[in-house]
Amino acid sequence: MFGPNFFHNIYSVVAVILFSVGFTTLMLHRNMIKKIIGFNIMDTAVYLFLASKGYIEGRKAPIIVNNVMSTDAYINPIPAGLVLTGIVVSVSVTALMLSITIRLYERYHTLDIDEISLRSKKDTPGRNKYKIDLEGEENE
């Protein structure tokens, strides 16, 4: 069932499983907070994938100590850079999602997205009135 590379690539396997768990949670779960958790699991899985791919057995982080200049002594720092960039992105997205969730909760008193969707349809009357000031032109 498992090929010879299965255990060699165990981190990638775990990362892909975690990714699918997060992806499914984000897509299918009705609770907003769990959706956000799912999103974070999904992104973290990608960081695990990148970090494990960037690591080379027996080598160190690329900080020069004891004047060892040979590139064979160090790992590739770019995946770590990508992970850091990704973390910044996912933190800001999480903040945005959480703030939307707070607003939704204040308005509809529930975290269930289906329920929120239903209530929002009843919420406002079908007509959306604009205030139109026919006499005064705006300043712009």
Place this chain on the structure above:
Amino acid sequence: MTFIENFVPFSIILCMGAGIISSALKGRTSRRFSIIILSVVLILSCFVLGYTVYLGHAFVYVMGKFPAPWGNELRAGCLEGLMAVFFSVIMLLSVVGGIRGQNDDIREDKMNLYFIMIDLMMASLLALVYTNDLFTAYVFVEINTMAACALIMIRDNGHTLVAATKYMIMSLLGSGLLLIGISMLYTITGQLLMPNIHEAVVRLNETGEYAIPLTVVIGLMSVALAIKSALYPFHSWLPEAYGYSTASSSAILSSLVSKGYIFLLIKIFYRVIGMDVMVGHKITNILFVFGIIGMIMGSVTAIRQTDVRHLIAYSSIAQIGYIYMGMGLGSNAGMVAAIFHIMAHGATKSMLFIAQRGLVEVSDGSKDFSDLKGSGFRNHLAGLAFAVGAFSMVGVPLLAGFTSKVYFAEAAITAVRVKMWIAMITLAISTILNAVYFIRAVISVYTPRNMEYKDSSYKPSTNMAFALICFIIFNFFLGILSYPIANTIETGLKVFD
């Protein structure tokens, strides 16, 4: 002349800086500032377009002068220049045209936040157009998504909040897939810059190494960007997002945000994976099928709508289907048609959204067709613009939509036999469906009834009038003088690798 090359990074940084400065300005000042910045970006982009056309090939701007595998690069050819000009024109007109809408829909103290997002959106669109680095593209895709989410929710009511939430959820699914796609591509090629990845992919394709991961990567990235640009089965967020936000936001979302992602996908097609590898992996066939389904289903749903905003939104789904159908043909001609349709649809849809706002203003704020009856007589210019936009979407000659349909048909004829028949028949059916709902909409706008609304004191705002006239001219321009534009797109695609 190489001085002009600096305009490429400068226009991106200018927009970002403008966003930061806007945060310290008062609402209306920040709008004026934003309009000035967008005009400057438009002028800079025109210079870039002129320079790249004069140059005949693309140039690469190396950020910080770090050499190739480590540095971050921007690249501009005439296609990128054309897209930058197009994006800045539509952004400028959408902002100017919707000024009265913004005043009504956005709270005074939050106005400057709206323009921060407009500036960030412009910066991210320009970066998506110009960037030569796949991971940078991912970061700007996220910035674009967040700015778009804020543009939806700035009109503070329950509908827009729910719409923004749905938009964010679908977009995050897309971003996740894109991120893991890029990471996998990085692990099998070891590169992040587009030309380097392309080299490595060509090598992998020859040796047959990592064949399955490559297919997975192609699938992941295509699906990711298809979700983000609302290709048919992933469109659930679109009607609400376009239907309830303020008119400028709807115009920007429909004609710029989704188009930015599609342009990135086209870049991935040509510059990262390579067109022949893409066609070899049959992903174009899948996009073709979903495009075809989208063309029909979008229009069929649009026929049932009684709300003008929702009608325009569902029509967008059909038009996105057209674009993916053109890309799915898998030929250069199909791609030229798709890119031309990006422009034609962008110019038309933003005009429809702004014109719709003008019509709703004179109909007591109702978006329902029964109340919109006769609004074309109450607001002449908006009625005219709505009619021009509708005719353009249906495909009446001399207008942008007609020309892009001609290009689609021409491209379909040269495609494989099966695809040719499917594409031609669907184009015909879809045109009829478009005609059914758009002509009905125009007729109801020009049906004289509800005369009690008739108020001769109504004066359309000069900003909206200006924007609508520009949009109408732009539409006729795309329809009549399409040859130089199509030519530029074709040369742009030639120098794309």
